[in-house]
Amino acid sequence: MVNEINFDTVIAAIEDEIGCDCEPYGGMINEEALRIPVDHLQSVIRVLRDQFGCYHLSTITAQERENQPGEVELIYHFWQGKGISLMISVPLESPQVESILSLISGADFYEREVAELYGVTFTGREETPPLLLPDNWDLGPPFIRREETDE
């Protein structure tokens, strides 16, 4: 049986440990969410894992929000009795995030999927061959919106 995680305690622990200003995001149904600075991703995940036993990364969602043009948002969906998400944003021009593979081996395919479909570069991990797209795909990340493609 999995013990449910208490969201307020998590926020307090993160602020205590790292001192980063994480901002609770209340817009997600069924899931607690936190916006955090991209540089603190690794340390926040370490707090979740080491202090709360929250090891289970369900997936990583990448998306472009209409109200945040020029940015790619990454949502790291964790689960410990209930969902808890970490949200970070990176510039669409040169999206770069440090890989969390050294913390969670299960993040491998999720990072590769986001890298291929959204063009996000995960630093600190080996370069890998394509996972989902064809070997000769040269049209760029297919999930990024482009206005000029309808010509």
Place this chain on the structure above:
Amino acid sequence: MNKITIPIGPHHPLLKEPLSMKIDIAGERVLGASLRLGYVHRGIEKLALERTYVQDVHLIERICGICSHVHTTTFCLAVEALLGIEVPPRAQYIRALMCELERVHSHLLWLGILAKHVGLETVFMHTWHDRELALDIMEGVSGGRVSHAANQIGGVRFDLSEEQEAMIRENVEKLKTQVGGVLDVIENEPALRARTQGVAPVSVELIKDYCVVGPVARASGVDIDLRRDDPWPPYDQLDFKVITLPDGDAWARTLIRALETRESLRLCETIMHKMPDGPVTVRAPRKVPEGEVVTRSEAPRGEVVYYLRSNGSDKPARLKVRTPTLAVLSLLPEQLSAIHVADIPVVLAGIDLCIACADR
């Protein structure tokens, strides 16, 4: 000894679905492996944004040919949460019934495949024969063996008649007897034990590090099942056992699916016993208010996750689907390392691959 790399797939007699593996071997020992997916990548997450929510239910049904119902259920739960509508209790029970029958037929199909790989042709014939009883129920109530189209936003598409309810009870009863026989073989057949016991054991630490879900995690003693730990109704009103085994080897992964099949059949009986009366659907608006939601379900292979964001129109702004096979596949290279070449089919079969799910 020299290292040799042998390619398996994407088209190979061992696999019914396209997966490409490069397996490094030295003599009879496997040293490591790398995987390549994408041969059935259909871009469903992208396609879903071009279609309305109503059309998406039918698109999402086609992510998988085995667990199609759990995908549409998880999607409908997400849309219904954004709409703020509550599905009638009878529809919730029918959804759960279909989910459990799906688990029964998925596990029986898988047990057959494993039996075939280890040379037990008779068990293969029996399990696939028995599986038809579950498929008969699903076809009898929905009209489709594979794509049931049971769900619609706001409930289910059909009600159960008295004759259908009687047929369900009768087939579930027959299945219980048949599955008892399969369990007997798995527990007592020396050839099966010899081929699976002690093969590719996976530790709790590895399961947690690779975020593995479903029967593979439970066969290694990780007590996780979303039907109990993060339930949607009616699972919060139903009593059932979550089965875990300590061994974590290929035999435990075989036995657990047989035990889960038996438990699911019990659960089908409970669902039929508690099945409430009433309507099976409520009317849902076509446009979905702005918002975002995450829903999770326990599919036959483990946790299915849907993230859905709406911008207030009749089409999703973003849909993310994480299927259990993708979580379990990342462990495969680790499982394949340090086994004998002859055990590759057993290990591959053991994780119950669904490449269509993993690729989407």
